[in-house]
Amino acid sequence: MKPIVKNGIGVFYPQGFLDGNSCNSFLSMDDLAATSSLKVDMILVSLKKVVFFNKNGLNSFIKLFVKVRQTNHATVGFCDYDTKKYNAIMVFYKDDMNFSLFKTLDIAYLFSSSFKNQSKNILLYSEDKSQRTAMAIELHDNGHNPVITLTQEEFREKASKEDAYDEIIDATFLGQMGQKIATRVTGNAIIYSISSFLDAEIGNKFNIEYHNNSLNVGFRLFIFDAYKVISMNVHALNFFSRLSTSAAEYNATICFVGMTFEKTPEVFKENLEDSGIMFFEQMDDILQDKDLLKELGASSASNVKSKRIINKKTVTELPRFIDATVATIEMMTNSKAVKQSAKVQNISIDDKTDRIASSIGYYGDMDGMVILVFPKQIAKKACELLIGEETDDIEMILDTLAELVNIVGGKIKTLLSDERISVDITLPRTYQDVDGLLEVIENKKGVQVDLSFDNDKFLFFLTR
Amino acid sequence: MITKTLINEYINKIPPTPKVLKETIALLDAGELTKAAKIAQEDLALARYLKELVNKPIYGFTNEVHDVSQIFAILGVSSSQQTVYNYMTTLLSPSKWVLFKLNARVFHELQAKLSKRWEQILDHLNIEDKNISNSITLLPASIIISEALFCKKIDDVNLLRSTKNLDYNTILTRLCGIGLFDICEQISVKWEMPQEIAQIIQASSGLKPSDDEKINSLGKWMHLLLFYELSQPIFIEVGLNDFVDFQVEYVGDIYEEFATLMEIS
Numbered sequence: 267m268k269p270i271v272k273n274g275i276g277v278f279y280p281q282g283f284l285d286g287n288s289c290n291s292f293l294s295m296d297d298l299a300a301t302s303s304l305k306v307d308m309i310l311v312s313l314k315k316v317v318f319f320n321k322n323g324l325n326s327f328i329k330l331f332v333k334v335r336q337t338n339h340a341t342v343g344f345c346d347y348d349t350k351k352y353n354a355i356m357v358f359y360k361d362d363m364n365f366s367l368f369k370t371l372d373i374a375y376l377f378s379s380s381f382k383n384q385s386k387n388i389l390l391y392s393e394d395k396s397q398r399t400a401m402a403i404e405l406h407d408n409g410h411n412p413v414i415t416l417t418q419e420e421f422r423e424k425a426s427k428e429d430a431y432d433e434i435i436d437a438t439f440l441g442q443m444g445q446k447i448a449t450r451v452t453g454n455a456i457i458y459s460i461s462s463f464l465d466a467e468i469g470n471k472f473n474i475e476y477h478n479n480s481l482n483v484g485f486r487l488f489i490f491d492a493y494k495v496i497s498m499n500v501h502a503l504n505f506f507s508r509l510s511t512s513a514a515e516y517n518a519t520i521c522f523v524g525m526t527f528e529k530t531p532e533v534f535k536e537n538l539e540d541s542g543i544m545f546f547e548q549m550d551d552i553l554q555d556k557d558l559l560k561e562l563g564a565s566s567a568s569n570v571k572s573k574r575i576i577n578k579k580t581v582t583e584l585p586r587f588i589d590a591t592v593a594t595i596e597m598m599t600n601s602k603a604v605k606q607s608a609k610v611q612n613i614s615i616d617d618k619t620d621r622i623a624s625s626i627g628y629y630g631d632m633d634g635m636v637i638l639v640f641p642k643q644i645a646k647k648a649c650e651l652l653i654g655e656e657t658d659d660i661e662m663i664l665d666t667l668a669e670l671v672n673i674v675g676g677k678i679k680t681l682l683s684d685e686r687i688s689v690d691i692t693l694p695r696t697y698q699d700v701d702g703l704l705e706v707i708e709n710k711k712g713v714q715v716d717l718s719f720d721n722d723k724f725l726f727f728l729t730r
Numbered sequence: 731m732i733t734k735t736l737i738n739e740y741i742n743k744i745p746p747t748p749k750v751l752k753e754t755i756a757l758l759d760a761g762e763l764t765k766a767a768k769i770a771q772e773d774l775a776l777a778r779y780l781k782e783l784v785n786k787p788i789y790g791f792t793n794e795v796h797d798v799s800q801i802f803a804i805l806g807v808s809s810s811q812q813t814v815y816n817y818m819t820t821l822l823s824p825s826k827w828v829l830f831k832l833n834a835r836v837f838h839e840l841q842a843k844l845s846k847r848w849e850q851i852l853d854h855l856n857i858e859d860k861n862i863s864n865s866i867t868l869l870p871a872s873i874i875i876s877e878a879l880f881c882k883k884i885d886d887v888n889l890l891r892s893t894k895n896l897d898y899n900t901i902l903t904r905l906c907g908i909g910l911f912d913i914c915e916q917i918s919v920k921w922e923m924p925q926e927i928a929q930i931i932q933a934s935s936g937l938k939p940s941d942d943e944k945i946n947s948l949g950k951w952m953h954l955l956l957f958y959e960l961s962q963p964i965f966i967e968v969g970l971n972d973f974v975d976f977q978v979e980y981v982g983d984i985y986e987e988f989a990t991l992m993e994i995s
Contacts, residue, residue: 268892270895281975600732
C-alpha cells in the first residue's frame with residue numbers, strides 16, 4: 267500500500283479490519299522505504315474506513331512512523347476517526363504516544379506547511395493544558411489565529427455558533443511534532459519560523475522542496491522569523507549562505523528578522539550579509555514598509571530581473587510535454603484532446619474573464635514550468651472524474667485542478683524518464699484569475715499550445 | 731480511459747452459461763444430486779475445480795474428497811449449486827492477472843472463504859434459500875471485471891490513484907456512468923441467474939441500498955463480509971483491500987452482531 271500525497275501530507279487509507287494478522291500485510295519493505303524517503307511534512311494513516319482495530323493492528327503503522335521519523339523528521343500519526351476510536355488509541359498508547367492524532371485530515375493540514383490554509387480562525391479545545399498550549403503555538407507558527415477554550419462547556423458553547431470559526435479542533439493530540447520548519451505565506455512573502463539552536467540538522471528540517479517550488483512559482487521574498495533562535499553554528503551558516511546564493515539566481519531576497527547575536531559569533535552576521543542575506547529587528551520593519559517590500563521583490567510575485575529563456579532541450583522534448591497533457595485530459599474526460607496550434611511567444615490570453623489556471627514546475631536534468639489555463643466551466647468538466655459531483659465551489663475546483671496538473675506532472679516525469687531524462691516535479695499551484703498568473707509569467711517567452719477536447723478550448727504554456 | 735463501448739464489448743464477449751453447467755444447476759435445483767454429478771463429471775475442468783475447492787482447509791474435511799458425486803453428497807444441494815456457480819464465475823477470470831497480484835489459487839481461496847462464511851451468516855440469520863446462498867458467488871466477479879477493464883490502463887490508473895483516493899468502482903462510475911456491480915448484474919442476467927442474486931449484489935456495493943428490507947440487510951452482511959475477507963493478509967498483499975470503497979456507515983447497525991458471529995475481539 268502506498269500513501270496518497272497532497273499538499274505535503276502523505277495519507278494511507280487502509281480499509282476494514284486492522285488486527286495482528288493483517289497489520290504487516292499493508293506495508294511491504296518497499297512501501298516502508300518509499301514512504302520514508304518521501305519529502306513530506308506528515309505521514310498519516312486514515313482510520314475513516316476502518317471498522318475495527320486493535321493495538322496489534324496499529325503496530326505495523328507505528329513501526330512505519332518510527333522509520334519515517336528516523337529518516338525525514340516528518341510528523342506522523344492517525345487521522346479521520348470518531349471519539350470512540352480516539353479514546354481507544356489513547357488507552358492503547360497512553361504511556362508511549364510519540365505520534366499525533368488529528369480528528370480530520372483538514373485539521374492535520376492546519377499543522378502543515380501549505381500555500382493554502384493560511385490565517386484561519388480556529389477554535390481549540392483539549393483537556394490537557396500542555397496540549398492546548400502546544401497546539402496553539404504550532405497553529406500560530408503556521409500563520410493561524412487559534413482561540414483556546416479552557417473548559418468543555420466553553421468549547422461547546424463557542425463551537426455551537428455557526429460560521430464563527432473556520433475550523434474547530436478537539437479530540438486531537440500532538441505527539442512528537444515534525445521538526446520541519448513552520449511556514450506561512452503573507453502576501454507575496456514566505457515566512458519560515460526557526461528556533462532554538464541551528465546546526466547541521468537545519469538541512470533536514472528545512473523543506474527545500476517547498477522553498478524551490480516557491481521560487482519556481484514566483485515568490486521572491488523569504489523571511490526567517492528568528493526571534494526564538496538562540497544560536498547557530500557554522501553548518502547552519504553554510505546552509506543559509508548556500509540558500510541565499512541559490513535564491514540569487516531567481517533574484518530572490520532572504521531576510522532574517524529578530525535574530526540576536528549574543529550567543530552567535532558576530533562574524534557570522536557579516537558572512538551572511540556578504541552572501542546577500544538582510545537583517546531586520548522587527549517583522550513590521552519589512553511587512554509595513556511598502557517601498558521596501560517593492561524593493562525586495564514582494565510587491566508582486568514576479569519581478570525577475572534575469573529572465574531565463576526557453577532552450578533547445580525544452581523545445582526538443584516539447585512533444586512529450588504535450589503528450590502528457592493530452593493523455594491526462596483524455597484519461598480524465600474520456601474524450602479526444604486535440605492540439606490546435608503551437609507558437610513560441612509570450613503568453614497570450616485573449617479573454618481573461620472566468621479563467622482559472624494551474625502550474626507545475628519541474629527540475630533536474632531539465633527545468634521549467636507547465637501552465638494550463640482553462641475557462642472555469644471547462645476546468646470543471648476536465649476535473650469531473652476527480653470531483654465526482656456538481657459544484658461551484660471555487661476552492662474545490664482549484665484544488666482539483668491542482669490534482670489534475672499534478673497528474674500531468676507525473677506523466678511528464680514518466681515520459682521524460684523513458685528518454686533517460688530525470689526530473690522531479692514541484693507542488694502544483696493554482697490561480698483563481700489570470701492576473702495572478704500573469705504576475706508570475708508575464709514577459710516570459712515560452713511555447714503556447716492551444717488545445718481542445720469536445721470542442722472545449724484550453725491553453726497549454728511551457729516556459730522556464 | 732475506459733468507455734461505455736469498451737464495457738459493452740466486454741459484456742458481449744462473456745459467453746452464456748455452458749450447457750453442462752446449465753444442466754448441472756437445473757438437476758441440483760431439482761434435488762437430483764447423483765444425476766447432477768454424472769453431468770458435472772463430463773466437464774473435466776469443473777470436476778477439477780470442485781475437487782480443489784472442497785479440499786481447501788476452510789471446508790474442514792479430514793480426508794481428501796475425490797469424486798464429484800461424493801462432493802455433491804457431502805455438500806448438499808444448496809452448497810453444491812453454490813460451488814457450481816463459483817466455477818461459472820471463474821470462467822471469467824484471466825489466465826494472467828496484471829492489475830492485482832492474484833493467481834487462480836488465491837482467487838479460489840477467496841471464493842471458498844466467502845462461500846463458507848456466507849453459509850455461516852445465513853445459518854445465523856436462519857435463512858434457507860438457494861438463491862440467497864448462491865448470491866455470494868457473483869461478488870468476486872467484481873474483481874475480475876476490474877482486472878479486465880483496468881489492466882491495460884494500469885499506469886494511468888496508478889497515477890490517478892496516487893493523486894486521489896479513488897477506488898475502481900468510483901472511477902468506472904464517474905467515467906461511464908456504470909459501476910462494477912452494475913456489470914455484475916448484467917452478467918447475472920446473461921447467465922440467467924435468479925433476479926434476487928443481482929439485487930443482493932447491488933445492495934452489497936454499499937452504494938445502492940435496496941428498498942426491500944431483507945435484501946438490504948443481506949447486502950449489508952455481504953458488504954461487511956467482503957471487507958472482513960479483504961482485510962486478510964493474503965488478499966491485502968495482492969492489492970484487493972481497497973479495490974472498492976468500504977462504506978462503514980452502511981454496516982454500522984449490523985457490525986456488533988457480525989463481530990460476535992466471527993468472534994472478532
